[in-house]
Amino acid sequence: MGYRVVVVGATGNVGREMLNILSEREFPLDALAVVASSRSQGRMIDFGDTGEELKVQSIEHFDFTGWDIALFAAGSGPTKEYAPRAAKAGCIVIDNSSLYRMEPDVPLVVPEVNPDAVTKMKRNIIANPNCSTAQMVVALKPLHDAATIKRVVVSTYQSVSGAGKEAMDELFNQTRAIFVGDPKENEVFTKQIAFNVIPHIDKFLEDGSTKEEWKMIAETHKILDPDIEVTATCVRVPVFVGHSESINIEFENELSVEEARKILREAPGCMVVDKREDGGYVTPVECVGEYATYISRIRKDPTVKHGLNLWCVSDNLRKGAALNAVQIAELLGRKQLQKG
Template identity: 70%
Template sequence: MGYRVAVVGATGAVGREMLKTLAERAFPIDEIVALASARSAGQEVSFGDKTVLKVQNLEHFDFTGWDIALFSPGASVSAVHAPRAAKAGCIVIDNTSHFRMEHDVPLVVPEVNPNALKRARRGIIANPNCSTIQMVVALKPLHDLFTIRRVVVATYQAVAGAGKEGMDELFAQSRASFVGDPLKAEQFTKQIAFNCIPHIDRFMDDGATKEEWKMTVETRKILDPDISVFATCVRVPVFIGHSEAITVEFEEPVDLERAREALREAPGVILHDQREDGGYVTPTECVGEDATYVSRLRIDPTVPNGLAFWCVADNLRKGAALNAVQIAETMIALDLIHHKAT
């Protein structure tokens, strides 16, 4: 017997990826509905190879009798409708930033802290930021071995993190640069084509951006509150796939072979680390893949007990849609969702 599942924000890049992921993983569904804003109502979206769903208006949708709702409509929309769905008895897995740091909402990456799901008393679970997800998946087995003290990370984040509009802007600017048309910057603060922008989200009082703050506080909430994190987040002219250069300082001495073995065995991680030309994974190679890839693993001799590595993942899949679906799968495995389907 399956579940009644709603996908909220179904016409966006992440919403479409959620529908695709549910179908690919044969999630146990009896009934599925695609929801979005009034302006998107009536559009059609695909679910699997043979099913087309007509998008319904979120504003008027009654969540009573529905089991699971995967939300990715924007933070302000989730703020209104996620509690409404939870109140109707529907488990909400929200991909936006709105609930992540609320103390009574679990922030979950299933490979890292699945037991946090047992504390979902409000019926809402938060999906972490895309750049945080792939980092903590890679850090978890290393933390278990050597205990992390400090993480310094520089991200190279794809424009898909800014939605379809960001991807369209990279395409339009790239085309314009070749044909001699003026380049217009609307979604980003500066030209993104053939450029890098060290600025994601708004600036905060201490000079960090909110994206950098998210990586810090979310890592501490998910993995360990005693870990220090310093992040520099950069938008790069890549359509899909986030990359991260990560340096970690541990409490205990690092054994490189033990680190390799832990990463090889870790759920959700693929270690591809060959010390030769091309012996690493780049963002274009991870598109459409579920794993978090780790390469360039090496000792950092400039700090006590230091280790550095390169990490890439598809930010629309593991960084958003897949992680949300895995949360739902884990809740079912832990008997935390009791379906209402008849």
């Protein structure tokens, strides 16, 4: 059995990655449509490495009737206008924007963490979490099951691809400008991103935190457990692809480093690379193009009764966005087969 799938926002970073992953994972397709704004109408884009090219259709005139799943990677504006239209036509929307994440009747899903949430879908819409949240909860879930997490302190080191193609271009152009002595222009970011870090992602809130930091807290509560205390500091770094996180975890119950390492090695979606030697850990460059959430630097936190520190790295365009969306689509297919 195959599915009729639409990729909305197919010309962007995440949309193109969705096409790559649909191809790589051999998602069962009866038909595939690629959709974007009218500016991209008629453009040809590759369907992964299949050699097949697909013609982009205009979202303004696309009819979702008869399509099974729509993978939205178009941003909150277009999603607000077109996702309800798709859902009303009977097409299940898996949305990568932040628009529906905190809606109480819209499941927020990471398949390795809360797969049963898809059964609570009421509006034909499922939300994909924020990229930094997705990789963190994949690492936290098996540890929470084992020893019950009380508190998480996370600092993120987020790549510029999380802010889109223009942000990647800005990093490239600023880096080149520094080497050749040209003026450095800031358009996407509030400060220079090349050879710098910026402790500011999304807008500031009244309490001094940023919306990105709030997202990590609120989404972790919705996906994993509302009783876990979470505090976050989110930082943009001059890396093209791949988010990194330093995570400090306080547990209700004792959990040794050895037990945590064993649990994470066996956990779905996790890959442990943790050697206490030069290079015995994973960096963003090494995770690009990979499916896994990589865990390194697992060690005891001696400042609390039951505490651990770890380093978590993942391809934000994949697990943080496109891969998670395709995994949700695969999960829907399995749930449908189980019902049958």
